[in-house]
Amino acid sequence: MTSFKDEPLLFGDQGQLLGVMTRPTGRPPADVACLMYNFGVTHRVGPRRIQVKLARLLAQQGVPALRFDLSGVGDSKAPGASMSFEEQALGDIKLAIDQIEARFGIRRIIVVGLCSGAIHGFQAALRDPRIVGLLAFDGHRFTSHRAKLERKLRRFLKFPVAQIRHWTERLLGTDRPPDGDLLRTGVLATVMTPDRLKREMESLVARGVSLYLVYSGTLQSRDRDKDQLHALRGSAILDQLRYEFMPNLDHSFTEVAGQDFFLDAVCGWVREIQGRETEPSAGASPVAPRLAASQAANSQVTQRPQALAA
16 A cells, blocks of 8 residues: 655745655655645644645645645744735745655646635635646635525524624724734735636636635535625636535534545545646636535545544
């Protein structure tokens, strides 16, 4: 059975970025590699070590995977240059892709972006033609008013005292952060609109990038016809990418069963990209939307090595 090896490494202009390369042993690497980084300010291992588990499973199917900390997060040094966190993150991602190419000669990269990492992943994919696949977990969402009201109602019924206090403070204006709060950076965040997201996804799909949008059941308990992107309903782009709502998976990957479903689904998606041509032509059709996702994922569970469950 193909195994794997974890190798810590420092890279970047000043060796400021720390990561772990998980590579296959016992077989040559595939012509595609995977890149993962921070989930918000969470260490590169990801919540519940989900990125460690994914990297090792991918290595077992021949795909090298690099997990690393962005500048100033986890074990990577704080940046010396004065730039926004978004620009710094995109620069770090490019350095990580350069590192994969230098070590393996691989120019086909799959980015797995969890939460805030999904936002960085979209922008990185638009800039770097070496990115051929992008998984966005709980990334951009534009739900319906009904879905938003349902969420507020569920939260109120579950935490009535806390919600009453929260809305009272909002109405009185006492929930504002104090002056000098560290969360105030003075840098305006990039505003994403449904039209902009649609254009960006169309651009990526036209280039042959496989997009996989995954949403957990944390914010919404159910999904009605791709309700997480309700504002884009009717757009042809939604039929040209993978969209999957996983109600039994929470945002922090708490339940083992949810982790297993996610890992099996992602490994299957990566396996399909492995089978694609090395150099897709311009305007190539993306991977068709996955049908019967539950059956496909469950059929792969028996192939998952038990040794990696920890």
